[in-house]
Amino acid sequence: xxxxxxxxxxxxVALTVAACATDEQALRDSSSPLLSARExxxxxxxNTVTSAxxxxxxxxRSGVVVGKGAYGDKVKANWNITPEGQLCFSNWNSNFAPSxxxxxxxDNVSQQRKLxxxxxxxxxxxxxxxxxxxxxx
Numbered sequence: 001x002x003x004x005x006x007x008x009x010x011x012x013v014a015l016t017v018a019a020c021a022t023d024e025q026a027l028r029d030s031s032s033p034l035l036s037a038r039e040x041x042x043x044x045x046x047n048t049v050t051s052a053x054x055x056x057x058x059x060x061r062s063g064v065v066v067g068k069g070a071y072g073d074k075v076k077a078n079w080n081i082t083p084e085g086q087l088c089f090s091n092w093n094s095n096f097a098p099s100x101x102x103x104x105x106x107d108n109v110s111q112q113r114k115l116x117x118x119x120x121x122x123x124x125x126x127x128x129x130x131x132x133x134x135x136x137x
Contacts, residue, residue, distance in 0.1 A: 022120025027105045035104045035113070037085040043104070043113060043126070044079075044087065048133055052125040058133040065089065066137040087115060
């Protein structure tokens with residue numbers, strides 16, 4: 001009986017730890033690569049991206065990002081890419097968008113780019129990339 005209780009306790013701990021895994025850990029576990037600064041630049045600089053939640057952003061080469069938020073509102077901020085490849089935003093023209101940096105992964109399962117915050121949570125999924133600024137933001 002003691003062995004059974006010990007086994008149940010170990011199983012409960014294992015399940016609890018597994019439930020706490022972050023999105024980032026799941027991406028790493030599926031061998032999804034963390035993109036380099038060069039790869040992140042190739043995706044974003046001079047291009048328009050659409051996220052899964054309907055946001056559309058144009059990344060101007062000058063370091064300004066402009067676009068349409070989830071509610072159709074025009075948004076603007078500054079952006080840069082760190083030497084480690086993180087995509088960072090600052091000085092948003094809206095109160096709800098904090099300054100933050102995101103790791104960019106290529107998700108091997110969905111074949112999409114995922115932006116992961118400092119907590120390890122996916123905040124944005126890029127579903128489309130267009131060359132240039134076809135929306136004239």
